[in-house]
Amino acid sequence: MNHKKKRKGVTNYAPRCPYCGSTTVYRSATGIYAENPDDVMLYVCKNYPACDAYIRTQKGTAIPIGEMANGKLRALRTDAHRLFNQLYLKGYMPKQTAYGWLSSVLGVSQDKAHIAQLSELQCELVIRETKKQLAFYDTHKKTTKRRSENHDTDARANANC
Numbered sequence: 001m002n003h004k005k006k007r008k009g010v011t012n013y014a015p016r017c018p019y020c021g022s023t024t025v026y027r028s029a030t031g032i033y034a035e036n037p038d039d040v041m042l043y044v045c046k047n048y049p050a051c052d053a054y055i056r057t058q059k060g061t062a063i064p065i066g067e068m069a070n071g072k073l074r075a076l077r078t079d080a081h082r083l084f085n086q087l088y089l090k091g092y093m094p095k096q097t098a099y100g101w102l103s104s105v106l107g108v109s110q111d112k113a114h115i116a117q118l119s120e121l122q123c124e125l126v127i128r129e130t131k132k133q134l135a136f137y138d139t140h141k142k143t144t145k146r147r148s149e150n151h152d153t154d155a156r157a158n159a160n161c
């Protein structure tokens, strides 16, 4: 007989929900994500959907990629990411430089500068600082646009995540 206790849906990596204090369930993202073609696995708050906090895991593992997030935090991270990406998608700086700048804004090393792991306060900081950067480059570009326009267009066409 096997006396090892094994609670369904619970792994060693399972976080607790920081919003309601409940335990989390390890499950497929199907039914939570609009689409789940990559079979993403999540830790979902046991009180879902009343508490809509969850976090996805690193591909092929049961290790969460960061801290649990609710709808508000996920929306903030999406906003922060979209804005931040403009820094290199618009050709204002190379992607690597943008991530270097992000790590200095957050005061963390570059390997920890991931928008998917930011708190609400950090998202608000990144959104505020990125807007300042974009405003600066948007203004700056007006004065340099004419002579580098063709090169800029090529760079933008090739820029991709």
Ligand SMILES: [Zn+2]
Pocket: 017, 018, 019, 020, 021, 022, 045, 046, 047, 051, 052, 053
């Ligand atoms: Zn919860």
